[in-house]
Amino acid sequence: MSAAEARVSCTVTDGVADVRLDRPDKLNALDQPMFEALVDTGLRLAEEPAVRAVVLSGNGRAFCAGLDFGAFRAMADGTRSAERIPATDRPIGPARARGQQAAHVWTALPVPVIAAMHGVAYGGGLQIALGADIRLVAPDARLSVMEVRWGLVPDMTGSQLLPELVGRDVAKELTYTARVVSGEEAAALGLATRTEPDPRAAALALATEIAERSPEAVRAAKRLLEAAGRVDLATGYEAEQREITALIGTPNQVEAVESGMAGRPPRFTDPA
Known part of the structure; x- marks a missing residue:
């Protein structure tokens, strides 16, 4: 099994695809194999006519902690620059960069995608969830547009999707400050659809209901x-x-x- 294949698990039961980020020891942090696995999984599901709905969640204690710290170290020591960020010649709609594709592939899927969020969803992890149609979040989850904290900007479709969800002014405030919001506040802002005590169980139930239509x-x-x-x-x-x-x-x-x-x-x- 390749590193990419080990990063995401996917099973399909009665028309519902259960997709799980599966790097729990790193809070499902995003590295290149994780990006590849997310894109490959989404593209594969798009070609499966028996899939009627998708649940996207994280294994372990978090949905996704964002970019792996190794990538930040590489930026700081100069071994990873903008010119070295992997791109692709296989665009998914308007998304050409691999990080954008890891989020946009869920929007591009022909069937509804429900993100179930618990623990943390920071930076790129939050942007992946923004690619879903519906976001169910634990009340005590922590979400943040974290990029400015690291001297960056949201570059995985988030800068374009956030204003649509929460309004331009709120999107600016969240982005400029990188502040952490709870699941309850995220739902109040429109960043999440609603809170659920067990977001994954609720997402699977909702996906099953959709799959019956x-x-x-x-x-x-x-x-x-x-x-x-x-x-x-x-x-x-x-x-x-x-x-x-x-x-x-x-x-x-x-x-x-x-x-x-x-x-x-x-x-x-x-x-x-």
Whole structure:
């Protein structure tokens, strides 16, 4: 098993992919093998039609402590500079740098992704969670846009996503100060969707509920909601009509209606 393969575990049960950052002795800190494992896992799941929802969590005492301290040491002694930061010729949407891809790959997945956050989610770890559709967080979790503390800026999509979630002024305050917020404050700010005593259990339950819906409808809904506010209204309205026209009369849409009318659980098939 390669270092990258050992960094992330992934199992799929009944349409739900359970993805876990698996470097617990380092609080799941991000090193190059972890970046590679996150990207590879996301890309692999994107090609699996039987996957209907994804739960992203961290093994051990934390979600992710951010960049590995070895990377900071390399920056300080000059062995790692901007010119040496690994890039890729395999872009994922607008994300070209590997760190950006480790976060954006979850946004790019065609199915919903739920991040379950406990312990700490600092810096790059928080930015990875921002790539999820939904973030469930333990009340006592600690989150921080930590980069300025180390003389850096959020460079894993966070500078673009934070203002959308919490507002531009709050995003600036969190970024300029690098202050740590609790899970409760994160939910109040919009940085997290809501708090849960056991975020991973709640995320798995929510993913299971989503996996019981028509998979084509859920995928279409994600496409529409990801575009909302990022395209003009005319484009968004046109996309709505295109998506619903493509859904009406399909086997799974008919099954949704028939099972609902009969009061029985639906039997959906996965997209080809």
